[in-house]
Amino acid sequence: MSNLPRGISLIWNAGKIWVIGQFFLMVVRGVLPAALIYLTKLFVDSVIETIRTPNQEQITEVIWLGISFAVLTILYEILGGVNSLILTAQKENLTDHVFELIHKKAAKTDLAFYEQPEVFNHLHRARAQARSRPAELSAQLGSILQNSVTLISMGIVLLRFGLWLPVVLFISTLPTLFVVVYSTSRLHAWQRKKTQDERESWYYDQLLTTGDSAAEIRLFGIGPYFRRKFVAIRKKLRIQQLRLGFRQRLLEFGASLFALVLAGGVFVWIVSQTIKGLGTVGDLALFYQAFNQGQGLMRTFLGDIGRLYSNSLFLSDLFEYLDLEPKVVSPKRPLSTPNDLEQGIALEKVTFNYHGSKEDVLKDFDLFIPAKKTVAVVGPNGAGKSTLIKLICRFYDPEAGSIKFDGTDLRDLSLSELRGLITVLFQAPFKYNTSAGENIALGDISRPSDQKGIETAAYEAGADEIIAEFGAGYEQMLGKRFSDGRELSGGEWQRIALARAFFRQSPIILLDEPTSSMDPWAEADWLKKFLKMAKDKTVVVITHRFTTASQADLIYVMEDGKIVETGSHNELLENDGRYASSWREQMAKYALNE
Secondary structure, three states: OOOHHHHHHHHHHHOHHHHHHHHHHHHHHHHHHHHHHHHHHHHHHHHHHHHHOOOHHHHHHHHHHHHHHHHHHHHHHHHHHHHHHHHHHHHHHHHHHHHHHHHHHHHHOOHHHHHOHHHHHHHHHHHHHHOOHHHHHHHHHHHHHHHHHHHHHHHHHHHHHOOHHHHHHHHHOHHHHHHHHHHHHHHHHHHHHOHHHHHHHHHHHHHHHOHHHHHHHHHHOOHHHHHHHHHHHHHHHHHHHHHHHHHHHHHHHHHHHHHHHHHHHHHHHHHHHHHOOOOOHHHHHHHHHHHHHHHHHHHHHHHHHHHHHHHHHHHHHHHHHHOOOOOOOOOOOOEOOOOOOOOEEEEEEEEEOOOOOOOOOEEEEEEEEEOOOEEEEEOOOOOOHHHHHHHHOOOOOOOEEEEEEOOEEHHHEOHHHHHHOEEEEOOOOOOOOOEHHHHHHHHHOOOOOOHHHHHHHHHHHOOHHHHHOOOOHHHOEEOOOOOOOEOOOHHHHHHHHHHHHHHOOOOEEEEEOOOOOOOHHHHHHHHHHHHHHOOOOEEEEEEOOHHHHOOOOEEEEEEOOEEEEEEOHHHHHHHOOHHHHHHHHHHHHHHHHO
C-alpha cells in the first residue's frame, strides 16, 4: 500500500473538482441504504398495526412511510447516475493526465534507456496499466468511502440486537479478505514475470499485421512461422492465467461457504427471537436486510480493499517508470550558449561505449570540426561514424574525455539551447504520417505557419518536385496510416526529412547518409543546392558515398573507432591511401552501372 498516498495525489492533481463531487455523493449514498432499511422496519410494523387496528391516522402513516421510501429510493438512483457521470469524466481526465506524465517522461528519458530491456519492461507495464489502474483506484476509493459510511450505518442498526452481531458480520468476511490479498499478490507477481513473453507476443503480432514487414513476410512465406511463435506464447500465458484463476475460484468458494454458514446461524437466532415475542416482524425484516446487506457490503468492502492493494501494486510499475532519472541533463547553472560557432567543435580524448557493450566504440578519440566548414566522415559500417552525431547532439555523454563547442564543454551548456543550435538528418529518418507541410514544419514547430520557409526548405532538399505532383500540394497527407494518405518511396521520404532538417535553420547541420536513397544524378543535383544553402554553416556529413564526401572542405576517414586519414579530397587522393583506394573502387562501380 506504499503507493497509495502517491496514487491519491495523482487522482487529486488530475481533477480536484471531480474528487470533491465524488466525495460528497459517496457520503450521501452511503447513508441512504441504512435509512431505507430503517424505513422498511417502520413500514412493516405500521402495516401490521393498521391491519390489527385500522384507522385514518394509521393509514396516513403507512402512506407517508411508503412515499418516503419511494423518494429515498429515487434519490439513491439519481445520485447513482450522477456519480456514474462523474466517474466517467474523472476516468477520462485521469487517463489523459497519466498519459501526459508518461509522454513527458519519455521525452526526457535518455536514449541509452531504450537500449535496456528492463526499461522497455517498465515502459510496457506503465503503458499497459495507464488506462485502467489509476481510474480503478479512483473508483475503488469512492466505493470504499461509500461502503464505509453504509457499514457504519448498518452497524449502528444491528447494535440494537447486540454488540456481538457486528463482530460476527466482520468475522464472516475475513476469509474473503485473505483470498483477495493472496490472489492479488500472486497475480501481480505473474504480471511482472510475463512482461517479456507478452512483449514478445506483441512483437510477433506487429510483424504479422503491419506494412513494414508485409513484403518479406509474403516473399519468404514466414507468416505461419511467426504465427506459431505467437500462438505458443499466448497458449503458455493463457494456461498460466487459467491456473491462477482456478485456484482463486476454489478459495473464493471456501470463503463464501464460511460466510453462508455464519449468516444462516444468525438468521435462525433472530427468527427464534421473533417467535418468542422478543421482536416485531419489522425488526425481523430490518435485521434480515441489515445483516444480509451488511455481509454483502463487507465482502464488497474487503474486495475493494484487496483490489486497492492490487492497483497499488500495479501502480508501482507506473511510478517506477516515472521515477527513472535521466543522466544527460542540463547543469544547474549553465554557461551562456553561443548563437553560432566561431572556432568549431572539438572531441578530445573521447571514450564511449553503448549500454551492455564490452567494447568501446570510440577510445581516446580526437576530432576537430572547424566552424563554418563542411566536414565529411567516411568509413566502413561499425567504424563509429553515426555515434559522433549522437555525441555532438548530447544524446549520450562520453565515458571519458570531452566534447566542446568553441572551447566550452557541452555538459556546461543548457541541453535545450545546445540542441537548438543543431539540425540533424538521421540515417533512418522517421516517417511522420502528417501532411507534407507539417512534416517539414516539425523541424521548427515554433514556425508552423511559415509557408514561405516550408517551401524554401522543400526546394533546398529537392522535395518541392515531389510535393508538386500531389493534387493537395503541401496539404497532402503522407503515409498510409490515415485516410487519403499517400505512401512515398525511401528516397522521397529522405527528401522530406532533409527539408525538415533545413527548415530548422540552425548554424550546425549534421547529416547521416543524406544521399543513401538517391541515385547519382539526384545526388549531384541535391549536392549543388545543399552546398549553396549550407554556406557559412558548420556541416558534418556522415557518408559512404565518396562523391558526396569529395565536396567537403575536410574529410576524415574512420576505421575501428579511430581516424586513419585526414585531408581534403585532392590531398587524400595524392596520399594514395585508403580513401584513394576506396574512391577508385567506387568510381569504377559507377562507371559499370552507366
